Amino acid sequence: MVDIATRVWNHKWRIDPIVRSLIDTDFYKLLMCQSVFRNKPDTQVTFSLINRTASVPLAKLIDEGELREQLDHVRSLSLTRGESTWLRGNTFYGKRSMFRPDFMEWFENLRLPPYELERVGDQYELTFEGSWPEVMLWEIPALAILMELRGRAVLNDMGKFELQVMYARAMTKLWEKVEHLRQIPDLRIADFGTRRRHSFLWQDWCVQAMLEGLGNNFIGTSNCLIAKNRDLEAIGTNAHELPMVYAALAEDDAALAHAPYNVLADWHEEHDGNLRIILPDTYGTEGFLKRAPDWLAGWTGIRIDSGDPATGAETAIKWWKDRGEDPTKKLVIFSDGLDEQKIVELHRQFQGRVRASFGWGTLLTNDFRGLAPNDGLAPFSLVCKAISANGRPTVKLSDNPNKAMGPAEEIARYKRVFGVGEQTRMDVVV
Amino acid sequence: MVDIATRVWNHKWRIDPIVRSLIDTDFYKLLMCQSVFRNKPDTQVTFSLINRTASVPLAKLIDEGELREQLDHVRSLSLTRGESTWLRGNTFYGKRSMFRPDFMEWFENLRLPPYELERVGDQYELTFEGSWPEVMLWEIPALAILMELRGRAVLNDMGKFELQVMYARAMTKLWEKVEHLRQIPDLRIADFGTRRRHSFLWQDWCVQAMLEGLGNNFIGTSNCLIAKNRDLEAIGTNAHELPMVYAALAEDDAALAHAPYNVLADWHEEHDGNLRIILPDTYGTEGFLKRAPDWLAGWTGIRIDSGDPATGAETAIKWWKDRGEDPTKKLVIFSDGLDEQKIVELHRQFQGRVRASFGWGTLLTNDFRGLAPNDGLAPFSLVCKAISANGRPTVKLSDNPNKAMGPAEEIARYKRVFGVGEQTRMDVVV
Numbered sequence: 001m002v003d004i005a006t007r008v009w010n011h012k013w014r015i016d017p018i019v020r021s022l023i024d025t026d027f028y029k030l031l032m033c034q035s036v037f038r039n040k041p042d043t044q045v046t047f048s049l050i051n052r053t054a055s056v057p058l059a060k061l062i063d064e065g066e067l068r069e070q071l072d073h074v075r076s077l078s079l080t081r082g083e084s085t086w087l088r089g090n091t092f093y094g095k096r097s098m099f100r101p102d103f104m105e106w107f108e109n110l111r112l113p114p115y116e117l118e119r120v121g122d123q124y125e126l127t128f129e130g131s132w133p134e135v136m137l138w139e140i141p142a143l144a145i146l147m148e149l150r151g152r153a154v155l156n157d158m159g160k161f162e163l164q165v166m167y168a169r170a171m172t173k174l175w176e177k178v179e180h181l182r183q184i185p186d187l188r189i190a191d192f193g194t195r196r197r198h199s200f201l202w203q204d205w206c207v208q209a210m211l212e213g214l215g216n217n218f219i220g221t222s223n224c225l226i227a228k229n230r231d232l233e234a235i236g237t238n239a240h241e242l243p244m245v246y247a248a249l250a251e252d253d254a255a256l257a258h259a260p261y262n263v264l265a266d267w268h269e270e271h272d273g274n275l276r277i278i279l280p281d282t283y284g285t286e287g288f289l290k291r292a293p294d295w296l297a298g299w300t301g302i303r304i305d306s307g308d309p310a311t312g313a314e315t316a317i318k319w320w321k322d323r324g325e326d327p328t329k330k331l332v333i334f335s336d337g338l339d340e341q342k343i344v345e346l347h348r349q350f351q352g353r354v355r356a357s358f359g360w361g362t363l364l365t366n367d368f369r370g371l372a373p374n375d376g377l378a379p380f381s382l383v384c385k386a387i388s389a390n391g392r393p394t395v396k397l398s399d400n401p402n403k404a405m406g407p408a409e410e411i412a413r414y415k416r417v418f419g420v421g422e423q424t425r426m427d428v429v430v
Numbered sequence: 431m432v433d434i435a436t437r438v439w440n441h442k443w444r445i446d447p448i449v450r451s452l453i454d455t456d457f458y459k460l461l462m463c464q465s466v467f468r469n470k471p472d473t474q475v476t477f478s479l480i481n482r483t484a485s486v487p488l489a490k491l492i493d494e495g496e497l498r499e500q501l502d503h504v505r506s507l508s509l510t511r512g513e514s515t516w517l518r519g520n521t522f523y524g525k526r527s528m529f530r531p532d533f534m535e536w537f538e539n540l541r542l543p544p545y546e547l548e549r550v551g552d553q554y555e556l557t558f559e560g561s562w563p564e565v566m567l568w569e570i571p572a573l574a575i576l577m578e579l580r581g582r583a584v585l586n587d588m589g590k591f592e593l594q595v596m597y598a599r600a601m602t603k604l605w606e607k608v609e610h611l612r613q614i615p616d617l618r619i620a621d622f623g624t625r626r627r628h629s630f631l632w633q634d635w636c637v638q639a640m641l642e643g644l645g646n647n648f649i650g651t652s653n654c655l656i657a658k659n660r661d662l663e664a665i666g667t668n669a670h671e672l673p674m675v676y677a678a679l680a681e682d683d684a685a686l687a688h689a690p691y692n693v694l695a696d697w698h699e700e701h702d703g704n705l706r707i708i709l710p711d712t713y714g715t716e717g718f719l720k721r722a723p724d725w726l727a728g729w730t731g732i733r734i735d736s737g738d739p740a741t742g743a744e745t746a747i748k749w750w751k752d753r754g755e756d757p758t759k760k761l762v763i764f765s766d767g768l769d770e771q772k773i774v775e776l777h778r779q780f781q782g783r784v785r786a787s788f789g790w791g792t793l794l795t796n797d798f799r800g801l802a803p804n805d806g807l808a809p810f811s812l813v814c815k816a817i818s819a820n821g822r823p824t825v826k827l828s829d830n831p832n833k834a835m836g837p838a839e840e841i842a843r844y845k846r847v848f849g850v851g852e853q854t855r856m857d858v859v860v
Binding site for chain 1: 510511512515516518519520521658661
């Protein structure tokens with residue numbers, strides 16, 4: 001049944017906003033934001049968009065005016081009462097009042113700060129400058145907007161029937177992955193696909209498919225809005241931006257060497273249980289674990305976000321054993337470049353040896369490979385990162401040099417300080 | 431675009447549940463429930479369905495098995511986490527934590543108690559017995575189920591195109607009412623139509639139409655689920671069941687005469703501001719106000735729910751003046767049998783004399799008069815009331831003898847105790 005009024009109404013929209021809520025973002029952003037708000041509120045940072053896939057000419061595909069309209073729309077958003085009520089009142093990881101009243105009051109009054117946008121060749125330079133707790137909240141919406149505008153540019157050239165078939169195929173494809181994954185009885189998997197999703201509605205559909213197909217093995221979503229709307233667990237802990245900024249703020253090499261542990265010391269004070277997850281790879285997993293204080297071995301688990309995931313997990317298992325911990329009680333969260341085949345393999349490899357868990361991102365919420373003309377919707381690697389803090393450049397090494405970032409001389413200094421030697425290069429698909 | 435999977439899925443439903451949430455109910459039920467939970471938790475009550483429109487043969491229209499399935503479905507419901515979070519965390523009438531932890535804990539563990547259903551001639555006898563705070567929560571879902579099953583019985587005989595046209599006409603009809611009401615710049619109106627709605631989806635559509643057409647003049651809905659989903663104010667205060675049960679519990683005539691004021695004394699202790707609304711008509715408005723203690727004149731307003739509404743409002747205005755109160759500061763809530771023409775008239779008549787406000791019920795959410803064959807969807811008057819408390823019959827007189835209920839000798843006794851003389855009979859449409 002065609003609803004004529006709805007169709008006409010749809011045609012009257014000035015824009016179709018991509019991000020319509022400040023909680024249409026990853027849960028860990030909010031956890032980190034509260035931590036930053038508490039521990040480093042006055043830090044001045046710059047975040048910048050980085051397209052690691054130069055072959056995707058974003059500025060040729062996306063109209064600058066449309067991009068500005070979408071970014072401006074995000075700046076017009078503020079927390080709604082229902083969103084605030086949910087954040088204040090919901091239980092997260094079994095804990096009530098995760099977000100403290102002073103943080104919530106600040107958040108309720110927040111509008112996102114200005115952005116700077118410039119076209120340079122076929123790419124956009126998009127940067128955000130200001131106080132850390134405000135600027136950091138741009139990362140996810142900025143990425144979601146660019147991903148979806150690139151998608152819309154491709155969809156614009158497709159006819160109605162083509163579109164219908166394309167989505168039918170994409171749904172079929174995802175459902176086949178889900179059917180594959182439901183063979184694993186004790187799987188634990190979450191949606192981590194907000195930042196590089198095809199669109200909000202598509203992500204929401206993917207979440208429904210996971211829920212429908214995997215039941216309780218689907219443990220939740222990183223997307224707060226979807227978690228709220230669908231009464232799911234909001235999932236996430238912390239990310240590289242914390243050690244990157246803490247490290248940039250270090251006054252000398254000795255302070256630098258200690259910075260990543262300071263992050264986790266602050267986190268330790270605030271959180272327990274499943275929120276105590278180590279992200280060890282910012283400046284090389286190997287050295288990080290070797291020099292880690294003993295209390296860190298008592299944490300609940302580790303998240304493997306770069307390098308070969310099996311190697312990373314083996315390194316963690318060995319480290320726990322060395323520190324007298326029982327790896328079978330520990331959580332290993334795989335979250336880098338997963339697809340269903342990789343998930344099945346990793347699960348098989350580590351079954352019974354650790355408690356494995358999976359944060360499935362881009363290839364859950366944006367796998368349109370082979371479905372659009374000229375493979376125009378193939379995934380690409382777009383990030384938005386802190387590039388400086390209080391005027392000093394940030395550095396990330398990671399366990400894959402293709403994911404490293406920062407000025408060359410600073411990378412060299414960090415490698416020296418953190419004792420990072422030879423690393424294996426791996427293609428970054430997403 | 432037809433979604434084949436959805437259509438097939440729809441055909442697989444065993445039942446289409448009419449009430450899907452324990453907060454798909456009127457807000458005042460929850461306020462009263464908390465008050466009862468606090469003040470009279472051990473009272474044993476019986477609630478019973480009463481069809482005041484004998485010409486609508488409910489047992490001929492509605493299949494007993496389907497009715498039982500719907501009632502059983504309500505018994506399977508419990509408060510979801512999101513619902514509990516909203517009740518615990520939301521602000522109601524500007525107040526946070528309206529619902530206290532002990533009440534919420536009880537509510538979170540609640541399942542509705544059993545029902546008794548029997549067919550007697552062309553009507554159903556449907557009764558609920560047990561502790562007051564549990565049984566009282568049956569009223570709204572029971573009414574909504576019977577209203578909607580009656581509607582479905584009629585819709586079952588209509589074809590697809592007929593249905594499409596019928597809903598298009600119903601929407602047009604409501605939108606015309608809304609356009610009429612938007613002429614009143616300072617209107618204050620709320621949706622009170624849960625219990626006798628056409629269906630949940632239709633009520634939800636009506637709320638959207640009010641919101642769209644009236645903006646801030648639409649002040650909210652009595653339906654908690656819709657208020658939650660649409661981030662609206664949940665509206666409501668208290669109802670006749672409180673004085674009816676308090677009165678039934680009175681040990682003698684002196685205690686009986688005082689019972690309605692005890693209700694409001696308990697309420698006074700708990701609530702302030704816009705929740706201090708007198709409902710004076712249970713045993714006759716005239717006498718109730720005459721004998722009211724002075725502190726009651728300080729309350730925010732009055733709700734007129736039976737008799738001629740203009741007369742009721744005039745009575746209240748006179749009473750406030752007699753007690754030295756300024757009526758222009760007082761709220762008069764009209765909530766009985768309203769339609770848009772009546773609303774316009776009442777607004778005009780009391781403009782500037784009191785702060786008028788309207789609780790629009792059946793003819794907002796279930797006005798399908800003239801739209802179905804044989805006028806099969808015309809509104810009728812169905813209620814679900816407390817008929818006894820701790821084994822004693824309850825009595826309601828109201829300002830319209832056609833709304834009176836209770837055993838004849840008890841009605842006579844109440845009329846004597848409350849000094850109720852001649853009353854004007856008025857047709858009860860809804």
